[in-house]
Amino acid sequence: MENKQFFIKTFGCQMNERDSEIMAQSLSRYGYVEGMEVQEADLVILNTCSIRAKAEQKVMSLLGYLRKTKEKRPHMKICVAGCVAQQEGKTIIDRMPHVDLIVGTQNIYNIGELLLDAEAGKSRVVTQMEDSYVIPLFLPELPSSKADTKEDKTTFQFSRFVTIMQGCNNYCTYCVVPYTRGREVSRKVQDIVDEVTMLVQSGVKEITLLGQNVNSYGKTNEVEFGAPSFTFSDLLRRVAAVNGLKRLRFTTSNPKDLTDDLMSCFRDVKNLCPQFHLPVQAGSDTILKAMNRKYTVQQYLEQVKVLREYCPSISLSTDIIVGFPGETDADFEGTMDLLETVRYHGSFSFKYSDRPGTRSAGFENKVDEAVKSERLARFQARQDEISLERNAEFVGLEKEILVEQVSSDSVKGRTDTNHIVHVNEPLKVNVGDLLTVKINFAGQHSLKAELI
């Protein structure tokens, strides 16, 4: 079979990144290899995100650009997958005849077949979602061409994502995810352990478990025969025990489901990395309530305290939304205070954005765009200062790094706390090696170190 090339562009979260890998693996069964250039591709896939209006706009403008590319290369197929496809698929196909296929978030596993079907005149919009959706066992048995072509090929060989659940049942009032990803469904424990074991046996050192709210793993469907209340912490311990796994991470967590048992894993599970992304969203109880987050600032701060007791070296990060409808100056000061109290190692902060179908889109008291921008800038400037101060705490420490890149005169790696470290020395090491170094400089976004 002659090889055809596909080009895939991924927007949004790590779950989407993993979905892109799955599509790549699936397509390799249909004679496709991954290429680096849109201009040479026989198939272009946009794996899209609709979390904020901006993310969606990017997709729409890229589709506009691809229309012109396709005029020159009419055989090129265009496929839209991911969250925008799920929500807006029908509209896209109606308005953009140059799009060949829309693949919803639960339909990616047989994208190869769906392409053939669309070519044969069957449906071009495949976005069915089922409440009782079972995530197929998708063992990474196929060679992924991504490993041969992408710049991040080296990281891909030893650090991988494993999806443990789909969807979300939380309905935070601002969020599209429950609509784009459907009901929350957890994968079977054995499928997850099999996938991790296979990856580790093929040389992978670091695994990140993925879900929109991993803390509620196992709550909506039975995940292990004979154990009706198997929790996320049970899963963590099970995965951590896979022989040869050096580093385990997970993302992302809603504080409302964070148990003491899970927090204690940061003390007890040795290969669980001391790094925790715990999105708080806002530092005002009024706003948290309006967001339907189901925890208070006080409860959140208590969790931070316990986490730091259990694991003093833990590196904490968060997500923040500024300018949620009704957010007053005083509410925003609450968010700034929270930042001062927790002193996150890093954070992702965003201006609130109305999303179709969400409850908050219909809320009154929308905050002025200019006020949102001002608040965001203030938050980010202070976070930058704190990140630098936090990074400075590493100077003088010995840290183990997982090597990601090796060049003739330098090495780049990552600490267990997920900080990037540069060692500007020629070293005889390979990517995927663990190396102990001494941190001697802290920058805003990375650290520098020397060999001991």
Ligand code: SAH
């Ligand atoms: N499941 C995760 C969040 C996933 S979405 C959790 O519950 O924390 C990633 C982040 O995007 C969110 O944490 C939130 O900060 C941001 N976000 C989601 N919807 C948004 C919206 N409508 N406007 C602005 N930011 C939003």
Ligand code: SF4
């Ligand atoms: Fe969205 Fe809330 Fe679900 Fe996170 S927990 S994905 S913010 S609805």
Ligand code: F3S
């Ligand atoms: Fe975006 Fe969908 Fe992820 S909306 S953040 S790609 S779940």
